[in-house]
Every structure is written in C-alpha cells, then in structure tokens.
Amino acid sequence: MKCYPVPRENLVLSIDNLKDDIPEEYLSHKECYENVIRKGSVLYDIFSELSKDRKHKAHQAPSNAYRISDGIMQNVNPFLLHFALFVPAITNQATPEQQAEFLKHGFGIIGTYAQTELGHGTFLRGLETTATLDLETDEFVLNSPTLTSYKWWPGGLGHTANHCVVMAQLYVKGKCHGPHLFFVQIRDIETHEPLPGLKLGEIGAKMGFNTADNGFLGFHNFRIPRNNMLMKNSQVLKDGTYVESKNEKLTYGSMVFVRVYLLSDMAYMLARAATISVRYSAVRHQSHIKPDEPEVQILDFVIQQHKLFISIATSHAFKICGLWLWQTYSKVMEDIGKGSMDRLPELHALSCCLKTTSTRDAGWLIEQCRLACGGHGYLMSSNLPSLYTTATAAITYEGESTVLLLQTARYLIKSWKRAMEGESLPATVSFLSEYFNKRYNKWENTPKGIVDGLKLVVAGVTKMCAESIQKHVSRGQQYEEAWNSSSVQLIKASEAYSRALLCEVFWFEVDKVSSTLSNNLAVVLKQLAELYITYWALEKRGDLLVYTTISKDDLDKLQERYEELLALIRPNAVGLVDSFDIRDEILCSTLGAYDGRVYERMMEHALKSPLNAETVNQSFHKYMKPVILKHKI
Ligand SMILES: CCCCCCCCCCCCCCCCCCCCCCC/C=C/C(=O)SCCNC(=O)CCNC(=O)[C@H](O)C(C)(C)COP(=O)(O)OP(=O)(O)OC[C@H]1O[C@@H](n2cnc3c(N)ncnc32)[C@H](O)[C@@H]1OP(=O)(O)O
Numbered sequence: 244m245k246c247y248p249v250p251r252e253n254l255v256l257s258i259d260n261l262k263d264d265i266p267e268e269y270l271s272h273k274e275c276y277e278n279v280i281r282k283g284s285v286l287y288d289i290f291s292e293l294s295k296d297r298k299h300k301a302h303q304a305p306s307n308a309y310r311i312s313d314g315i316m317q318n319v320n321p322f323l324l325h326f327a328l329f330v331p332a333i334t335n336q337a338t339p340e341q342q343a344e345f346l347k348h349g350f351g352i353i354g355t356y357a358q359t360e361l362g363h364g365t366f367l368r369g370l371e372t373t374a375t376l377d378l379e380t381d382e383f384v385l386n387s388p389t390l391t392s393y394k395w396w397p398g399g400l401g402h403t404a405n406h407c408v409v410m411a412q413l414y415v416k417g418k419c420h421g422p423h424l425f426f427v428q429i430r431d432i433e434t435h436e437p438l439p440g441l442k443l444g445e446i447g448a449k450m451g452f453n454t455a456d457n458g459f460l461g462f463h464n465f466r467i468p469r470n471n472m473l474m475k476n477s478q479v480l481k482d483g484t485y486v487e488s489k490n491e492k493l494t495y496g497s498m499v500f501v502r503v504y505l506l507s508d509m510a511y512m513l514a515r516a517a518t519i520s521v522r523y524s525a526v527r528h529q530s531h532i533k534p535d536e537p538e539v540q541i542l543d544f545v546i547q548q549h550k551l552f553i554s555i556a557t558s559h560a561f562k563i564c565g566l567w568l569w570q571t572y573s574k575v576m577e578d579i580g581k582g583s584m585d586r587l588p589e590l591h592a593l594s595c596c597l598k599t600t601s602t603r604d605a606g607w608l609i610e611q612c613r614l615a616c617g618g619h620g621y622l623m624s625s626n627l628p629s630l631y632t633t634a635t636a637a638i639t640y641e642g643e644s645t646v647l648l649l650q651t652a653r654y655l656i657k658s659w660k661r662a663m664e665g666e667s668l669p670a671t672v673s674f675l676s677e678y679f680n681k682r683y684n685k686w687e688n689t690p691k692g693i694v695d696g697l698k699l700v701v702a703g704v705t706k707m708c709a710e711s712i713q714k715h716v717s718r719g720q721q722y723e724e725a726w727n728s729s730s731v732q733l734i735k736a737s738e739a740y741s742r743a744l745l746c747e748v749f750w751f752e753v754d755k756v757s758s759t760l761s762n763n764l765a766v767v768l769k770q771l772a773e774l775y776i777t778y779w780a781l782e783k784r785g786d787l788l789v790y791t792t793i794s795k796d797d798l799d800k801l802q803e804r805y806e807e808l809l810a811l812i813r814p815n816a817v818g819l820v821d822s823f824d825i826r827d828e829i830l831c832s833t834l835g836a837y838d839g840r841v842y843e844r845m846m847e848h849a850l851k852s853p854l855n856a857e858t859v860n861q862s863f864h865k866y867m868k869p870v871i872l873k874h875k876i
C-alpha cells in the first residue's frame with residue numbers, strides 16, 4: 244500500500260494560516276466546512292510536495308500523518324477518505340496498468356469510497372446501484388434505480404471529491420454478478436461542477452464528523468469506460484466475458500484495511516483523552532481526603548485512578564495489538580499476492596472483533612475521561628466532546644459493531660466444529676482444541692493464568708452457542724433461523740474472544756520486549772499490562788466463575804492486586820501521558836495543555852465567544868426588554 248511521508252510537526256504547526264482566530268464551534272456549518280477545506284488544502288499541498296521525492300513501499304503500516312491534520316482540523320478531514328479508502332481501494336483492487344492510469348494525476352485528484360446507500364450499509368449483496376455493460380460502446384452505464392439506491396454517507400462526497408470508487412451490482416448480458424468496484428469521475432477538474440447525469444450533495448449536520456462532508460450521489464444513465472471497473476480480482480472482457488474472482492470477498496478488502504488500522508487509531512484517540520483527563524486531574528484540587536489537610540489533587544482519589552488509568556493501559560494495549568494485527572494483515576496480503584487465501588477468513592474474523600472492541604472501548608473510555616473532569620469536561624474547549632463524537636462514529640462506520648461481531652462468531656463456530664473433528668487450528672483459535680481435549684489446568688492468579696481463563700470463557704460460550712444452534716435445528720428451525728435465535732450468545736462469544744486476544748497479545752508482546760527495555764520502562768509497561776488484564780478479569784468475574792476454577796478467594800486477591808497497581812502507577816501517571824508526546828496544538832484542549840494553566844486557558848477561550856464581543860446583546864433590546872417592561876409590576 245502507498246506510504247505517505249509524515250511531515251515534521253514543526254513544519255505544519257508553524258504555518259500561520261493553519262491557525263484559527265475563531266474556534267470552530269463558533270462557526271456555521273458552512274463556515275466550518277470552508278475553513279477545514281482552507282486548512283486541508285494547505286496540508287494537501289504539503290503532502291503533495293513531500294510525496295514527490297519518496298519511494299512508495301508496500302504494506303507499510305499507514306503513517307500517522309493524518310493525525311497532524313486531526314490537530315489542525317480539530318475534527319475530521321474531508322480529504323481523509325482519499326487516503327484511507329480511495330487510494331487503498333485502487334492499489335488493492337485494480338491491475339497495475341489501471342493503477343498507473345487512475346493514479347497518474349497523483350494528488351491532482353481527490354477521491355472517496357462510495358459503497359453505502361440510503362437503503363443499505365451492512366448487507367452489501369443488497370446494494371441497488373447498477374453498472375450495466377454496454378457491449379456496443381464498451382462502457383458501463385451506472386444507475387440509481389431508486390431513492391434508496393443513492394450513495395449516502397461517503398466522506399468528502401458532498402462537495403470535496405472529484406472522483407470516487409463506487410461499489411455497484413455488475414450486470415453483463417442480463418446476468419447480475421454481484422457487487423464490484425468502479426473508478427468514477429464525478430466532478431469537472433477545472434470547474435468542480437458535478438458531471439451531467441449525477442445528483443450530488445451533502446447529507447446534513449451530524450452528531451460529530453461535521454467537517455467530513457459526508458455526501459449523497461445518484462446516477463442517471465451515467466457512462467464510464469469498461470476499463471474503469473477495478474479488474475485485479477475479476478474481469479469483464481471486451482466481448483462481455485465475465486472472469487470470476489478466485490474469492491468474491493476480495494472485493495471487500497479495502498474495509499479490512501481500515502478495520503485493521505482503526506485499532507491504532509483508537510489507541511491515539513484514547514491517548515489524547517487520557518492526556519487531557521490525567522493532566523487536568525493533577526491540576527484540579529477539590530475536597531479533602533484527610534479533614535485537617537489542604538484540598539487534594541483529584542488524581543489522589545483512588546476512584547479517579549480507577550476511572551483513568553485503564554485508559555492509559557488501553558491505549559498501549561490497542562497500540563501493541565494494532566501493530567500485531569497490522570503484521571498479520573501484511574502477511575495475509577502477501578500470501579494473497581502469491582495466490583494463497585487460506586488465512587483470509589482468520590484475518591477477517593480478527594479484524595471484525597478487534598475493530599469492534601477497540602472502537603466501543605474508545606467510546607466509553609473517552610466518555611469516562613470526560614465525566615472524570617466534571618463540568619469543565621463538558622466544555623467544547625476541553626476537546627473531550629469532539630474526541631467522543633469522532634471516536635464513537637467508528638463503532639458504526641467500516642462495519643457496524645453487531646454485524647462484525649457476528650462475522651467473528653461465524654468463524655468461531657466453524658473453528659469449534661473443526662476442533663471437534665480433530666482438525667488442527669490456526670494459533671489464534673487453537674485454544675478451542677486444547678479446551679476440547681480438556682488440557683486446561685487449575686486457575687492461577689497470574690497474567691498468564693488470567694489469559695488462559697479468558698480463553699476458557701471463549702471456548703465455553705462458543706460450545707454453548709454450538710449447542711444452542713443444534714437445539715434449535717433439532718426443533719425444526721433452518722440453520723439460519725437457529726443462528727438468529729442464538730445470536731445473543733454468539734455476540735457474547737465474539738466479545739469474549741476479542742477481550743482474550745487483547746489481553747494475550749498485550750501481555751506477551753510486553754513480556755517479549757521487556758528484556759530489551761530499561762528496567763524502569765519494563766516495570767511500568769508491565770504494570771500497565773497487568774492492570775489491563777486484572778481490570779478485565781474483575782469485570783468478567785461472572786464468566787470466570789462459570790467457566791473456570793477461579794474461587795472467591797482468588798477474586799479477592801485479584802481486587803487487592805488491582806488496587807496495588809493503581810497505587811504503583813499513580814506516581815508515574817502524568818509522566819505516562821506526557822510520554823504520549825501529543826503537542827498542545829494537536830491536543831487542542833484547555834484542560835490538557837502541558838503547562839497546566841487550565842483556568843487561564845479556559846477564560847482566554849471563553850472570551851473568544853462571539854457573544855462576549857459586546858456586554859449587551861442586541862436581543863435584549865429587540866425581544867427581552869419589551870416583554871420585561873410590559874409585565875413590570
Ligand atoms: C489534507 C491532506 C492531509 C490528510 C492526511 C494525509 C494522510 C496520510 C496517510 C493516511 C493513511 C490512512 C490510514 C487509514 C486511516 C483510518 C482512519 C479512519 C477514517 C475512516 C473514516 C470513515 C470511513 C468509513 C467508511 C465506510 O464506512 S465504508 C463502508 C463500510 N461498510 C461495511 O463495512 C459493510 C459491512 N458489511 C459487510 O462487511 C458484509 O456485507 C457482511 C460481512 C456483513 C455480510 O456480507 P455477506 O452477507 O455477503 O456475507 P456472509 O455473512 O454471507 O459471509 C459470507 C462469507 O464472506 C466472508 N466475508 C465477509 N466479509 C468479508 C471480508 N471483508 N473479507 C473476507 N471475507 C469476508 C465471511 O467470513 C463468510 O465466509 P464463510 O462463508 O467462509 O464463513
């Protein structure tokens with residue numbers, strides 16, 4: 244995949260016209276968009292220049308370059324889909340010749356990824372946009388036959404992108420071959436006007452993501468060359484012959500890429516929320532612990548540590564697991580390039596459950612960070628509300644969480660059946676065979692013991708799901724109905740699997756590298772990993788009591804160890820968030836700035852409110868005064 248250079252933060256942050264005189268929250272919807280395009284265009288120019296002198300390397304973990312834009316935009320960058328999905332879709336799904344053709348203008352075009360429709364987001368086989376081959380003219384004719392077939396949601400589609408990759412049902416000689424991807428120009432490069440036969444616009448204000456320019460797109464007999472179908476995996480020849488893909492799900496590959504990446508993205512979201520809330524908790528003094536002593540830093544309340552330190556640990560867990568998952572992704576992509584698709588189902592299952600858990604956890608943990616800052620966390624200037632609305636969008640986009648967990652459950656049930664038949668399983672699910680062969684020992688109150696216990700929960704719940712499905716089938720339900728009847732437990736199995744994976748990878752990756760770290764760093768990282776695992780053992784104590792030999796006494800000891808870890812981490816808490824190394828200009832928070840001048844920054848920001856430009860707002864004389872005087876007694 245393409246690699247984009249990471250411009251030095253100093254370079255980007257030194258550009259004056261990237262700074263905002265008026266905070267974004269005081270701009271109108273339209274001004275917000277225009278402002279973010281102004282800043283995004285400067286960034287786009289910088290990336291264009293930097294990319295000219297760089298060789299592109301394959302499968303390198305995506306740079307965090309766009310995170311600088313997070314700070315500059317303080318919201319979502321409408322150019323992001325160009326980098327996150329449009330270019331990766333072309334490099335993953337087009338032939339080398341097509342890539343050279345479609346990307347020949349480099350940064351001269353701006354694209355998005357138009358898959359979701361007004362009527363369908365999850366069920367891709369139900370998408371209604373059609374691409375019908377016209378043999379005579381060697382073209383595809385794109386149509387949106389119904390209102391529900393309009394593309395709806397793609398980022399940058401409303402007013403920013405001039406090209407897109409479109410997912411449409413392929414029709415050749417009257418036969419439908421299912422969803423395929425097409426390279427489509429949608430606006431004139433010079434005038435930016437929508438091309439004839441298209442209806443384009445933005446979908447309106449949202450809970451967040453309000454600078455992402457999510458849009459709608461309708462086709463009316465819109466023609467593109469036959470060669471504009473991305474033909475790496477399947478082809479349509481000039482004579483109308485359709486050549487099938489070796490695996491029709493390769494078409495969905497771009498989604499896997501973003502799902503894999505989101506783990507790292509959520510690590511970064513959480514690092515920001517933790518930085519803001521821990522620093523603020525070190526500055527804020529409120530109430531007493533000992534009645535005869537001064538008010539304490541709220542970070543000295545153990546319950547505040549319980550609320551916040553899990554976010555520090557989780558950010559590291561997602562970062563480390565994100566790198567592990569990226570390595571798996573790169574290896575599987577390499578195998579696919581050599582013609583082997585054996586590990587694609589495993590990668591799909593891993594990316595589905597880990598994307599879901601990381602985005603859900605980021606959501607509730609950022610909210611927990613906000614709440615831990617009291618009223619000031621509720622200010623837009625804290626940046627915690629924006630972090631929350633941006634992070635929680637990821638629970639839905641790139642595959643809604645319920646749907647993706649069911650995909651992982653599908654893989655767990657298949658693996659369970661293979662274990663029952665004595666087949667060998669990939670390492671990520673081999674514990675199912677071990678469970679089946681009853682190789683698990685007595686509970687141990689150690690990180691490894693906890694990981695083994697969490698795996699036992701996965702195996703136990705998966706077994707229960709398999710038995711539930713079998714029970715419904717034996718009562719006369721079709722398999723799909725029995726699956727639906729068992730879906731509450733199937734979701735539980737996937738959630739348990741994802742948690743066990745995160746705990747296992749976090750602990751063992753830290754353990755693996757600890758010998759290469761300075762003693763102090765190794766100690767602190769292990770404390771964070773142990774805190775994470777112990778936190779989740781206590782959260783999942785019910786399941787552990789059902790599926791393992793853990794005792795009440797073991798749980799009491801775990802609770803004691805957990806509280807010890809909070810105390811051990813407390814002295815390093817501020818140092819740990821400082822080590823995320825997020826500059827104030829990118830953190831964008833009055834509560835989390837490095838210098839701790841919280842109250843001065845809050846007041847400076849408040850005075851920027853347009854309402855404070857005058858002491859008496861005109862509405863007093865216009866509306867209030869007449870009423871007050873009329874009813875004055
Ligand atoms: C200004 C300049 C500066 C800018 C900055 C510069 C940047 C520089 C660098 C940047 C790098 C960027 C890196 C990335 C950044 C990421 C940040 C995030 C930003 C994102 C913003 C929002 C974007 C959002 C996009 C979208 O939402 S796209 C639309 C997403 N939609 C979905 O996910 C749809 C979900 N539905 C499905 O996946 C499927 O339909 C289904 C799986 C749910 C059901 O499908 P189906 O019914 O067909 O399948 P079955 O259930 O029957 O299963 C059949 C078998 O198919 C297998 N399967 C299914 N899916 C897949 C798959 N994806 N891969 C492999 N296999 C798959 C199943 O496993 C079944 O197999 P089996 O039969 O063997 O069991």
Ligand SMILES: Cc1cc2nc3c(=O)[nH]c(=O)nc-3n(C[C@H](O)[C@H](O)[C@H](O)COP(=O)(O)OP(=O)(O)OC[C@H]3O[C@@H](n4cnc5c(N)ncnc54)[C@H](O)[C@@H]3O)c2cc1C
Pocket residue numbers: 324356357358359362363364365366395396397398452457636639640641642643645646649
């Ligand atoms: C901020 C944001 C940005 C986006 N950007 C893009 C983009 O750039 N490009 C793009 O193409 N799309 C984009 N999307 C769309 C996104 O991919 C879809 O919203 C997502 O795939 C869910 O589809 P849907 O909204 O149609 O929900 P539906 O598929 O209608 O699902 C609604 C609910 O029904 C339930 N459900 C659905 N199917 C099942 C099932 N099989 N089993 C059990 N329950 C089920 C789930 O609870 C689900 O939440 C974006 C969305 C958001 C919010």
